[in-house]
Amino acid sequence: MPWITALRSTARTGFTLERAYNEPLLAVRGALGVAIVVFGALALGSPALATSAALGAFIAGTATFQRSYRPRPVLALAAAAGLSLSTLVGYLASPWPPLFVLVLGLWAFGAGLAWALGPTAGVVASTTVSVMLVVVTLPSSVPQSLEHAGVIAVGGVVQALLVLLIPVRRWGAQRDALADAYASMADYARRLRHDPFAAFDPEALMTARSAAALTRGQARRRPAELGGKRDPMERMRPVLAALADPRVGAAEEGPERDRAREILGAAAEVLDVMARSIRSGLPVPVPERTYRALAVPAGGPVLSGPARQSALLLVGLLADSADSLESPAATGRDAGADEVGHLPRPSLPEMLPVAAHAVRRNWAWSSPVLRHAVRVGAVAAVGETVGLLLPFGHGYWAPLTAVMVMRPDFSQTYSRGVARIAGTVLGVLVASAVVLLADPDVWACSALAVLCIGGAYTTIRTGYAAMSACVTGYVVFLLAMAGGSVTVTAEDRVGQTLLGGALALASYALFPTWQTVRLPDRLAAYIEAGGRYAAAAVAAFGAPSAASRRAVRETLLDHRQARADLLTSSQQASVEPVRHRGLRHSQVTAARSAMAALGRTALLMEAHLPAPNGGPAPEPVPGAARFAEALREETARAALAVRLEQPVDLTGLRLHYDAWTLELPAPADNSTDPAHLVLRDAGFLVDALEGLQKALSD
Template sequence: MPWTAALKSTTRSAFTLERAYNEPKLALRGALGVAIVLFGALALGSPALATSAALGAFIAGTATFQRSYRPRPVLALGAAAGLSTSTFIGYLASPWPVLFVLVLGLWAFAAGLAWALGPTAGVVASTTVSVMLVVVSLPSSIPQAAEHAGVIAAGGIVQALLVLLLPVRRWGAQRDALADAYASMADYARRLRHDPFAPFDPEALMTARTAAALTRGQARRRPAELGGRRNPMERMRPVMAALADPRVGAAQEGPERDRAREILGAAAEILDVVARSIRTGLPTEVSDRTYRALAVPATGPVLTGPARQSALLLIGLLADAADSLEAPAATGRETSADEVGHLPRPSVTEMLPVAGHAVRRNWNRSSPVLRHALRVGAVAALGETIGLQLPFEHGYWAPLTAVMVMRPDFSQTYSRGVARIAGTVLGVLVASVVLLLSGPGTWVCAGLAVACIAGAYTTIRTGYAVMSACVTGYVVFLLAMDGSGVFSTGEQRVGQTLLGGALALAAYAVFPTWQTVRLPDRLAAYVEAGGRYAAAAVAVYGDPSAANRRAVRETLLDHRQARADLLTSSQQAAHEPVRHRGLRHSQVTAARSAMAALGRTALLLEAHLPAPQARPPLEPVPGAARFAGVLREETARAAQAVRLEQPVDLGAVRLHYDAWALEVAAPPPAGDATDAAVTAGAGAGTDPAELVLRDAGYLVDALEGLQKALGD
């Protein structure tokens, strides 16, 4: 994409408003916390002290809006601790400009590394740099600096207490994540009724998995209706896909297809009801009409073979989900991770080793996080150096703007940069006009600041430009409480904001982290993860041990993550003003389609796998483990070829598959495997050897599609 088109695209996204994400109650609670701290500090101290307290309360409140599944009070307290520490250290170094610039650069570098822990940690760490720049100019002695650090921490404590005293939708984020996953599964069931090969986006399932990771304290307090529902819901996906797929499920047309559509429609209704129950926390009933749709027709079973097997399993899973609606509080104490439905999340004290491991993993030149940390550290130091040389009273607006807009990827940096510049200019102009025309006193300025922060909290998830304008007005009114000049500082802020935005954008242009050049590595990881998942699904037929069954689940999660990473990189690369010279966009698209077919077939293998307690138990299929090893090795070799930008050759997989089919005395379908399976329809048997051979044939077809996409 040319630079002009890339800038146009990112500018458009910068001014996009997403009204559906407004949360007025949360905004009012956050503004109330700022008001308590600001007016309290004004009553007990000076305007400078009140400014520090209000900035601490604002940033701590902002932390509670981040998309994190940790307790909101912990986020507020963590942000306050970082803010108070940064301001005190910054003040100690402020008498010596060279030392302060060095400390600022190192602190900004560390804040950039915090993105290794996730977006929430990265955003909160960035705010500590901005507050350091503002607050170090307010105290005049070390005791005053300690006092300012203390009131900043007090602002965070107030916000944390308000979260506890005025809760808004307790466990709301976790409820929404799990309910969205059920709703996405309901939508998938509806689409399967009309399109047996409908694609499925696992993003909602991945989000639900992230939300299910809890600390020990959270696990003890978690509502019963959030426990034990995620894994059974995920088991429905392969079963529904197996039922709808005409190759291995219901016939493409006729009574079997009608019955499959009826069951899928009932599944969608039940899943929607479960989603509503989880979202609200209230028991909900399923209609009798829906239950009747799941009952065996009066004329007897319509589905046969694997289709009937999938339908019975799906009906059982739906019955369990429906039963849990009637008495959600009856869920007892569980011990197994699969039964509990949540994963262990490290506590705050346990985060240090996790943080160290994350930083070490990103400590390499190709890491976007490390490159971002180097950029933001250098720009913060350079911006502060330029600000110190300018004859301005508040020379920190340039580095402040640069730090706040910079993100690890091009699209966000440029879109936020444009939005920040436009919002800051607008905020400065409006606030300056208000001050010039009304000449408000200290308390009126404080009231205007609270009104601005209420607007910022309201728009924090709906448009960065609007939020930037509100935040800028907030800072202007806070700094005006001591009666300092308005017009000259307004001009200075506009000019320095433009300078800071230009520094941020130029830094990315000079030292970029293009996702476009990372596409081969992301695609290779997707191919390798898909091969491991397919191999695990085949291997369990050769050795149905508990370890191999767990491997299917683990490799599926890796496959989902690799797919999500590739999609994210592809979306970011689409907005970058560069293109990859070796890997074409059409190749990436075709390879993704082939890997999607591979993943879908692995799901079918998983769906046809009998339960561990099934009687009779699954008899090992000869040669399955060996073919699984071939799949794993050949896809790993193909992934390496993708990384080296070499043609992919997967012909050995077809040769080994043909030999395996002859060994089991069940030759593969003649001609195209897909057509043969559709002709056979649901009349195929349920013998494990027959099922795994047939599905493995589809795996080979998918890998041949991958070779065709990347073999030229």
């Protein structure tokens, strides 16, 4: 879209305020931590020392509000350690302005690289740059700088202790993630009653998997009701789709469809009950009518063939889930992969090699993270230099604004830039007016700062503009408490804020990282991952084993991640003021639809995978392994063609499929023979890939 349209769209996003708030107790707890540190440092030390302590407590408290599944005390302590180190390093370089500008640029570059570890690490690392800019002006000697670094660390310790002493919904984030996954599955079951081809967004499942990754310490303390429920819930998804799909499940009309709708409705009720139980931590009974709906009707089974097979499997999974509601502690460590152990999450010391690997992976000029790090480092250095040269007081407002605004993508940088400028200008004007007109003493400034931080914690999910206004008022009152801000006019601060925002926006315009140009690579990765997932599902019929089922699971996770990456890039590209010369938006949309059909078919195959259950091993389907290899190779070749912007040709796969059909005998009607099931579904896979070829050739 044109630049004017893109800027208007992102500005509108930045000004949007959501009617969402943090839990009041969380905001009170965070503000209490700041109050303890501020008033304690003010009583025992100087206003400047209280300013440093308050900044440390505020940012350490902010870290506990980030979306992370690590223990909140650990996040607060890690943030405090980074803030203390940045304070000390910045002060040691501050006597020599050129050296300080160089150190600041390198520190900001490192903070930008922290985005390779995820948004939480990136946000916390960015705050260390802001503290380096502000706190470095407060000490007057090296011992004082050590003292300031120490009280900043104390602020983090206080916030960590408050999290332990005033727990608010222990394991609440993990409970919500798993409950949301069950609720999304219940919604999917209800939609399948009316639309057998309803789409399913796996984002909730991906979030639940992320929440299930635990450190060793977390694994020892995890509540029993959070263990062992994610795996059977995920196994329900392909079974639900197989039962509802008229091609492979219940007939499109008639008694079979009515019975399928009844079972899907009962499944939705059980899944909703599971979600409520997990969210609250208390067993919730399943209604008796739901059990009756799942029982075989008095007149005998209505479903037959693959549909009945899917229904029986679904009822079994639901029964296991319902049983676990009544005795969650008995879901123990003896039944399911998710119960035997846990998905490993490295502890903070173990994160060092992980961080090094993430940085190496992003150490390429095409990486958005590296380009973001270069932008942040350059803008921080330029902003500090310009702030020193201009006749304004407190020149750090320009680089501070720029660093806090910048993100690795265009839409967030520009929307946050506009919101930050508006919120900062409002906060500066109001807070400066209070300071200049009321002339509050240090204790009153401290109380006003705590009040502002309570507002920031409360509105942290409302919108960046609202939170920025509160945070800016907080900083103004802290600086007034330190004694130097009364002589600095509001116009100076507003001018520096506008300068910093302009630098951030200009840096992205001059040195962008457009997601639009990454779309071919994202789409190619999605095609390749989808081909591997479908090939693994076919290959599992050719060589039935526990290893083949694990391969299906692993490729499914890769397929989900590739889909999420493509969706994210597509959404970000849709608001960028550039256009890809080779790949049109309509082609990407059509290709995504074709790959969604491929993924759905692979999901249907997963529902009927042969699984040894103590009886004789399932017979391999002749030719399945050979067709799976052809499928994998053809989709990999198609992905390479997309990356090279060449025509995609998948006609060879149809030839492989036609040759395979000649090898197998004609199946009986409504057969549940694995050979018939895999051959039928493989035909759907070929149809989906032919749709992909057509989408990319139009």
